[in-house]
Amino acid sequence: MKKQVQELIAQSLKSLESKEILPTTEQINITVENSRDSAHGDFATNIAMVLAKVAKTNPRQLAQNIIEYLPESDILEKTEIAGPGFINFFLKQNTHQSVIIDILDKGDNYGDSNIGNNTPTLVEFVSANPTGPLHIGHGRGAAYGAVVANLLKKAGYDVSCEYYVNDAGRQMDILAVSVWLRYLQHCGQDISFPENGYKGDYINDIAIALHLEHADKFVTVPEKLLSLYNEEDAELKIDMLIKYCTEELGKENYRLVFDAGLNHILETIKTDLVNFGVKFDTWFSERSLVDDDIVTTCITKLIENDWVYEKDGAQWFRSSKLGDEKDRVLIRENGQATYFASDIAYHLSKVERGFEKIIDIWGADHHGYIARVKASMQALGLAPEKLEILLVQFATLYRGKERLQMSTRSGEFITLEELQNEVGKDATRFFYIMRKSEQHLDFDMELAKSQSNDNPVYYIQYAHARICSVFRQIPEKGYTYKQEEALKDLSVLTEPQEIKLLSVLARYPEVIENAAQAYEPHQLVYYLKDLANDFHSYYNTSQFLIDNNEIRNARLVLIVAIKQVIKNTLSLIGVSSPEEM
RNA sequence: GCCCUGGUAGCUCAGCUGGAUAGAGCGUCCCCCUCCUAAGGGGAAGGUCGCAGGUUCGACUCCUGCUCAGGGCACCA
Missing domain, CATH: 1.10.730.10 (Isoleucyl-tRNA Synthetase; Domain 1)
Incomplete structure (x- = not known):
């Protein structure tokens, strides 16, 4: 309806141009808005005010001219000039009513649009590390991402939803070690648990399952292990534990322990998301980027184009040349690739898979990351404007006035599953979406649960x-x-x-x-x-x-x-x- | 110090690419079930849109400075 009004105005403007009342203008945006006040009709345009200057006349006079040259139309009842030069449009009664026919005709498809023009679009969201169950923060990203994807589908984009599985990297090694230590404890060894290991109960469950399947296969002599506990630096200690674990178990057995943790948690995450009504088309493995040499390919390509230099034993990417605050490390002194290196490869993969529109949904705490990812795309010639990064602010959980604290590492946090069980799926999805995503969200469980007005x-x-x-x-x-x-x-x-x-x-x-x-x-x-x-x-x-x-x-x-x-x-x-x- | 996000009614938040008297819910006060679910509806009170400049016909909306709040500035993910 609005578009028809726009079209009428456009035609009138053309007539005015041919009469030389208006100078010939290239594309102008004719804004037509829904009137807030019904006294102002159904639609209003400010076009006369916008063009008054170039027409060298006053807005009300120009509005009068525009109305005069408006083509005949069977949708318009009348038009009015109002205020400083608005043109108000009043629709005929039967014009309003035709929307009912349209809605019943289209049914579930009413509201569909083709502005997306079938553009291949990838929406990547949640992508929480598989080191523990999803908590309420991930819930907001999941709800937001799912609805953005739904909206884009309805608007005519060809959308795929993807979850990036961080199944490589140090955090995952810490998880594997955590599982192994719990396993040893379960086997009766008297060893303490490191402070910065993953302490949640689910780690115990995995350890027990591991023991059920493999019995004492991963048990080693405790003496050497215990000597590592003399290290006081917690981060250093956990790295030593990782090293010890891999060496002691050997590559194959280490992988078994590692995968036991990964697969168990990934299954939990998948189940939680399905129950939450959030579906993914693909689960993209970070490890596959390493295994398929995509990471090394990327780095090679960057080196060839002189985007990389060496400093302090590490390989650095010249991101500061491309809008980032500083240069970033790709390969650490110890030879390991950084998370950022995989991420470059990941975005290359997204482009190579043919996506024209690439949407990443991240937690707001990752915002510092935007510049370097865009820089890397530019360096690889990947048209960074294809990438759209949407940030979601944190959610804080309340029970009425009481703020629920949550600490992630300790394992004491409210999971998405618990929230959903208590509040219900409908209210949970709705509350997550209710606020603008860049707005901090206070999620009041009491209100969400209340069956009241x-x-x-x-x-x-x-x-x-x-x-x-x-x-x-x-x-x-x-x-x-x-x-x-x-x-x-x-x-x-x-x-x-x-x-x-x-x-x-x-x-x-x-x-x-x-x-x-x-x-x-x-x-x-x-x-x-x-x-x-x-x-x-x-x-x-x-x-x-x-x-x-x-x-x-x-x-x-x-x-x-x-x-x-x-x-x-x-x-x-x-x-x-x-x-x- | 630098970079994001926010500062709108007592509270929680909308405000469409700048537009005609700034909106909603909750809370407060008043009213409406002989009638299709009162898990509803109607009305009243309540605002110098953080502060100060600027851009223009016109600014909550755009620009600059300041201020307050949250977050980010790793060879962690």
């Missing part, structure tokens, strides 16, 4: 359930309802609340496009609140199941359309649309 999830779901309830009562009250019949005469929908609802419904496709392009799922939440509010208000003032056939039918199709749009939106967010509550 304070809780926006129930408020919206209730609107859907209420509509279903009305339909259940049609036969009870002795009425019948046929959609084809009802669609024949929508002209009786003339109440201000009905017109309001129709225009909110018509706005939906635009909400999708805006939310998708801005990567802002919270826009869906605010839209739903508006729609639900308008519906509840309508429900309170207007009876649906009444004797007048025309009005009853028209009102029933209207609320069917509302139901459809609520359902479409909730499903994008990953929240169910209950038929009764």
